[in-house]
Amino acid sequence: MHKRKSENASEKEESKHKRYKTASENGHESNNQDETSNLLKIPASKRELPSAVSAAVSILLGACLNLEAALAAEGMNAFIGDLGAELFNESSSVRTKVVEHAQRNGFSVPSPTFEAPVSSTKTKPSNQSVQSDNVNKHNVSMLSGFQLTGWNSADIPQKLPKLPEVLDPFLAKAAFTHQGVAGYANLSYERLEWVGDIYMELTATLLISKTFSAHTPGKSSQMRERLVKNIQLAEYAKQYGFEKRIMMPKDRPFSLLEKKDQIKIEGDVFEAYIAAVVLSDPANGFNKAVQWLKDLWGMTLRKDIIENEKRGLPESPMWKLQGDQVDVALIKEVNDKELLRRAIAAPGVRIDYLDAADVRKGKDKLPIFTVGVYLTGLGETKKLLATGTGKGKKDAGNEAARKVLSSPMMMKLYGDRKKMMEELAEREQAALASHGVHSTEQSK
Numbered sequence: 001m002h003k004r005k006s007e008n009a010s011e012k013e014e015s016k017h018k019r020y021k022t023a024s025e026n027g028h029e030s031n032n033q034d035e036t037s038n039l040l041k042i043p044a045s046k047r048e049l050p051s052a053v054s055a056a057v058s059i060l061l062g063a064c065l066n067l068e069a070a071l072a073a074e075g076m077n078a079f080i081g082d083l084g085a086e087l088f089n090e091s092s093s094v095r096t097k098v099v100e101h102a103q104r105n106g107f108s109v110p111s112p113t114f115e116a117p118v119s120s121t122k123t124k125p126s127n128q129s130v131q132s133d134n135v136n137k138h139n140v141s142m143l144s145g146f147q148l149t150g151w152n153s154a155d156i157p158q159k160l161p162k163l164p165e166v167l168d169p170f171l172a173k174a175a176f177t178h179q180g181v182a183g184y185a186n187l188s189y190e191r192l193e194w195v196g197d198i199y200m201e202l203t204a205t206l207l208i209s210k211t212f213s214a215h216t217p218g219k220s221s222q223m224r225e226r227l228v229k230n231i232q233l234a235e236y237a238k239q240y241g242f243e244k245r246i247m248m249p250k251d252r253p254f255s256l257l258e259k260k261d262q263i264k265i266e267g268d269v270f271e272a273y274i275a276a277v278v279l280s281d282p283a284n285g286f287n288k289a290v291q292w293l294k295d296l297w298g299m300t301l302r303k304d305i306i307e308n309e310k311r312g313l314p315e316s317p318m319w320k321l322q323g324d325q326v327d328v329a330l331i332k333e334v335n336d337k338e339l340l341r342r343a344i345a346a347p348g349v350r351i352d353y354l355d356a357a358d359v360r361k362g363k364d365k366l367p368i369f370t371v372g373v374y375l376t377g378l379g380e381t382k383k384l385l386a387t388g389t390g391k392g393k394k395d396a397g398n399e400a401a402r403k404v405l406s407s408p409m410m411m412k413l414y415g416d417r418k419k420m421m422e423e424l425a426e427r428e429q430a431a432l433a434s435h436g437v438h439s440t441e442q443s444k
Contacts, residue, residue, distance in 0.1 A: 349377030
C-alpha cells in the first residue's frame with residue numbers, strides 16, 4: 001500500500017514536471033502566469049522572490065551601486081566625460097525602477113551584493129573637461145568652486161539644520177550597517193565613508209578658501225582639520241541620533257565599545273551618510289549635502305566667520321574668473337603683533353616672541369603652542385609682558401600681543417615711555433642742529 005502511494009506521488013511529480021517542460025519548450029506561459037497569479041494572492045508581508053531571481057536582482061543592485069561609487073570616487077568628469085554622467089544616471093534609474101516595481105507588488109527587496117570590490121585603479125585624466133551645459137544635460141550634480149559661495153554670518157542657522165534625506169532605501173540602511181552585519185562583499189558604512197570623506201574634504205576646502213582669503217595654507221589646513229576630525233564628526237552624529245541607528249555584529253554591540261572606538265564609528269557613519277545622500281540623488285544630492293555641511297560647519301566656525309567679516313577683506317584672487325590682479329596690501333593681514341609694534345616700538349626697542357612653555361595637546365588631540373611676548377627697551381630687559389596659546393605659534397603670538405593691547409596699564413606705561421624717548425630724541429636733534437652738527441655726522 002505504502003509502495004503504491006509512493007509510486008502515485010512520483011507519477012504526479014513527473015507529470016507536473018513534464019507539463020512545465022512542455023509549456024516552456026512550446027513558448028507557452030499559461031502555467032507561469034498561473035503561478036504568478038497565485039503568488040500575488042499571498043499577503044504582501046509574505047511574498048518572496050524565487051531564490052534564483054532574488055540572487056540575480058541582488059547582484060544587479062550591487063553592480064549598479066558599485067558603478068556609481070566608482071564613478072563618484074574616480075571623478076566622472078575626468079574619467080570618461082559625458083559617458084560617465086550618462087552611466088551614473090542610467091544606473092541610478094535601473095536601481096530605482098527595480099525597487100519601485102518590487103515594492104509596488106508587495107515583494108521584499110533583496111539586499112545588494114558585490115561580486116567584486118570596486119577597483120581603485122586611477123585612469124589618466126582626459127585633456128577635455130565636461131562643460132557645465134553637458135553636466136546639466138545629464139542632470140548630474142557637479143560642484144565648482146566658482147558656484148559655491150563662502151560663509152556669511154547672517155546666513156548661519158541658529159539651530160541644528162534639517163537632516164537631508166537619503167532617497168535610496170539600500171543606501172539609507174547601508175550608511176549605518178557594519179561590514180560584519182552586511183557581509184564582506186555587501187555595502188556597508190565602511191565602504192560608503194571612503195567616498196563620503198572625499199566629498200567632505202572637497203567641500204571644506206572650497207568653503208574655507210572662499211571665506212578666509214588672508215589665511216595661509218597652513219592655517220587653512222588647521223581650520224579644515226577642526227571640521228573633519230573624527231571627534232567633531234562624532235559630535236554631529238550624536239546630535240542627529242546616529243548612534244541609535246548603527247547596526248553592529250551581535251558580538252560587538254555599540255554600547256559596549258570603548259569610547260575611542262565609538263567616536264571612530266560615529267565619524268565613519270557621518271561620512272557614510274554624506275555619500276548616501278549624494279549617491280541616492282544624482283541630480284541634487286551633492287548640492288543638498290554641501291548646503292547641510294555648510295550650515296553645520298558655519299555654526300562651528302561662527303566666531304571665526306564674524307571676526308573675518310569685521311576685517312572687510314576682499315575675495316581671494318584665486319576665484320577671480322578673469323584673473324584680475326588684487327592689490328596685495330588690501331589682503332595683507334594687520335594682526336595684533338603689528339598693532340603692538342606700532343604702539344610701543346621705537347629705535348632701540350625690541351619686541352620678541354619666544355616659546356614660553358612646552359607644546360601640549362588639546363582635547364581635540366591637536367597641538368597647542370604657548371608663546372610669550374618679551375620687551376627689551378623702554379626701561380626693560382627681556383621682560384615677559386604676556387603669554388598666549390594657539391593651534392600655531394603665529395596664533396599664540398597674536399594672542400599674547402592682544403593681551404598686552406587690552407591692558408590699559410601696560411599700554412599707558414610703555415606708551416608714555418615711548419613718547420618721552422621720542423621727545424628726548426627730538427631735543428637732542430634740535431641741540432645738535434643748533435651747533436651745525438647733523439645726526440649723520442655724529443654717528444660717524
